[in-house]
Amino acid sequence: MCLFRDMMSYFPEEVLEHVFDFLTSHRDRNAVSLVCKSWYSLERFSREKVFIGNCYAVNPERLIARFPRVRSLTLKGKPHFADFNLVPHDWGGDVYPWIEAMTKNGINLEELRLKRMLVSDESLELLAKSFPNFKSLVLVSCEGFTTDGLAAIASNCRFLRELDLQENEVDDRKGHWLSCFPDSCTSLVSLNFACLKGEVNVAALERLVARCHNLRSLRVNHAVPLEALQKILVKAPQINDLGTGSFVHDPDSETSKKMKNTLENCKSVRSLSGFLDVNPHCLPAVYPICTDLTSLNLSYAPGIYSNELIKLICHCKKLERLWILDTIGDKGLGAVASTCKELQELRVFPSDLYGADNAAAVTEEGLVSISAGCPKLNSLLYFCQQMTNAALITVAKNCPNFIRFRLCTLNPVIPDAVTNLPLDEGFGAIVQSCKGLKRLSVSGRLTDQVFLYIGMYAEQLEMLSIAFAGDSDKGMLYVLNGCKKLKKLEIRDSPFGNAALLSDMGKYETMRSLWMSSCEVTYGACKTLAEKMPTLNVEIINEGEDQVEASSSPDARHRVEKMYLYRTLVGPRRDAPDFVWTL
C-alpha cells in the first residue's frame, strides 16, 4: 500500500490531467475526484463541463470556487411536474445570479444549457456582453425572455455556433432579432427557433444561412413558408437536421416541384421535424430524404391522416427515432413495425387533449406490434386509450432492452381493458425483464403490488413517476427500500402518507429530489423531516384553495397539497417567493 501511494505521487500532474481528459461523463469525473485529495484537486482544475441537475443543490459561488476553469454549464431549475402546470410560474430557477457570478469571477463561459429555468432578457444581455468566447446557448422549456434577448445574443456573440430553442415560451417583440446577426457572423452550426411564434425576416435568414457554410442544423418556425424554405435550402445543401416551418402549398405548383428537387439535393439530411402546418399532399416532396432518415418528428403536425403517415413512413427504413401523434392509429404503428427495424425510440403523443371525439387513439395493439417488429426499441413514451397486462407482458418479452419506459393511459386509473384487473402484472413484467431500466412512468389502475415489483426488480431505476396509483404507504415504502439507485421520485394523487415519508429519511440524501402532491402527507411530518435532515430543503407550495394564512402556523395534521424536497449543500434558498415555505 505504501509503495502504491508513492508510485501514484510520481505521476506528474500533466499525465494525470491528460488521462482525465478522456473522462467525459460527469459521473466518471465525480468518481475520480473522490479517490484522494490530489486527484480531487487535479480534477477540479481540469473540469470544463459541469452538470448541475438541481440549480438549488449548490450556488454559483461554490461552483466557481470548485471549478474555476468551467467553460460549459448545464443547469436545471423547476421540478419536472412544472411541465404540467403543477408548479406556479414564479416558483424560482432564475439563471441571472449564475450569469452574474460568472461574469464577476472572470469565467470563460462558452456554453450554457438550461432546462426549466427562468431566463430574463437582462440575463441574455449580460450573457451576450460578458463572455467573448461564448459559443452555444441551449434553452429547453424556459420562459421569461423575449425576442429582444435573442437580438442581444445575435448582436454580441461573435463566435456563436449554436442557438437552440426548444419548446420555450417566448414573448415576441416584433423586432428583427435575426437581422441582428452581423454580416461577419459565419460561425453558426445550429439554429433552432421553431418555438417562436412571430414573424421573422426571411431575407435576413436566407443571407445568414448563405454565409454560414458550417450550418448543419436548421429548424425554422411557423412563419417561414415553404417557398422561403426552399430558397434557403438551396443555399444549405449540407444540412443534416431540418425543421420545416409551414409546409403548405399547392402540390402541383412550381414551388412544390422546386422543393422536391431541392430536397433531393440535400443528401445529408438525417433528421426531419417541423410541419407545424402541413398540407398532406405536399409530403411526397420529402420522400427523397426519407431513405436515409434516422430521426423523424411529426408530433406537431396537425391533421395528417393515418394512411398518409403510413405512406411517408414506408420510405423510412433506417429510422431510429420517431415522434408522432396518436392519429397514426394501431394500424399505422403496425406499418412502423414492419418498416422501421432499426427503431430505438418511439414517442406517441395524444392528438386530442380537449375531450372531443375520441376516434383517433392508440391501444395496446399498436404497442405490441411495435415490440414485435422493433427489437432494438429502448425508449418509449406512449399515450394510449387503453392497455392490458397481457400486452405489457408480451412487450416485456419482446423488448428486454428498455432504458426509458413511460406509459400514459388517457384515463389515469383505467384497469386492464380485457380483464378489468389492475395493471400491476404488466408493469411487473416490464421491470423484471428490462434489467437496464433507468426511467419509468406508470399509469392505469395500480395497487401496492406494482410497487413491490418495482422495488424488487428495478435495480437500475433512477427516475420514477407515479400518478393516481397505490393503496397505502406500503407502495411507496417498497420503492424507497428497493430501488437503490433512485434519484428522482415524483408522485401525485396517491395515498402515500407520513409513515412512508418518514420511514427512511436518510434515503433522500442519496436522491436528487422528491415531489409529492395531493398525497396524504401532513404539515407536521414535513416539519419533522426538515428538522431531522438539515441537508435537505423541504419546500411546501402553499397556494390555491389550500392556502393557509402566513401569520398562523398551520396545524400539524393539515394535509400538504404540494411538497418538494431536495438535497442541498447550501441551505434554504433565499429567492423563494411568498407561497413557497422552506421548513
Place this chain on the structure above:
Amino acid sequence: MVDCVKKMGFEETELRLGLPNANYGKRGFSETVDLKLNLSSAEIGLDSAIDLKENNFNKEKNLLPSSSPTDSVKPPAKAQVVGWPPVRSFRKNVMAVQKRTDSDEAEKGTGGAAFVKVSMDGAPYLRKVDLKMYKTYKELSDALGKMFSSFTIGKCDSQGMMDFMSESKLMDLLNSSDYVPTYEDKDGDWMLVGDVPWEMFVGSCKRLRIMKGTEAKGLAPKAMDKCKTRS
C-alpha cells in the same frame, strides 16, 4: 385555525395507523379521482383492489369510460384533471392554436380542406381536388388542365374564367368540342364555373363536372344574359 379544521372535515386530517388495504381514509383519494373524472368508483372497478381473485368477467366495455361514445357512461373529459394527460404546456398551447385555426376555418364555412369530386365527360374515372389549394379560377383551371390533359376551357383572363367573355366567343366554345367546367352548388343546381367570386365558389361548390361544350348549352343562356348585361 379551528375553522380551518372544520372546513376540511376532521376525518381527512386525522392521523390513523390503519392496516394497509383498510379502505378507511383511502377512499379520500379515490373520491378525489372520482370527482376529477366524473365517474363512480364502481365503474372504474376500484373494488378490484380487494377482490383480485374475483375475475370480473364483465366484458361489457361500457363499464370502461374509454369505450364508444354512445354509452351512457360519459367518457371522462380529460381537461378536468389538472395536468392530465401529462403533456407539456407548450405542446398543449400549440395544439390549441391548431385546433382553433381549424375550427375558425370550419366556421367560415369552408372547412379544413375542400375536396370535391371532379368528373370529366368521357374520362374513365373521377378525380378529387382540394379547392383550398388554389386562390383563383386560373389556378384551378391550370390544375384541372394538368389532371385531364385534353381539357381546354378556352381563354381566361386574369379576372376569372368566363366573366367577360363575349357572346360570340362563348357560342364558339359551346359549339366546339371544347369542354366547359360546371359545378353543383349547395342547392343542388348545376352552375357554370366562373360567375361568382372565388371564395364564394369554394364555399358553395359540392362537385365539379367538366362537360362537353355541346352538352352545356342549357347552362349557357344564363351566362349569355350576363354577357349581354355587361357589354
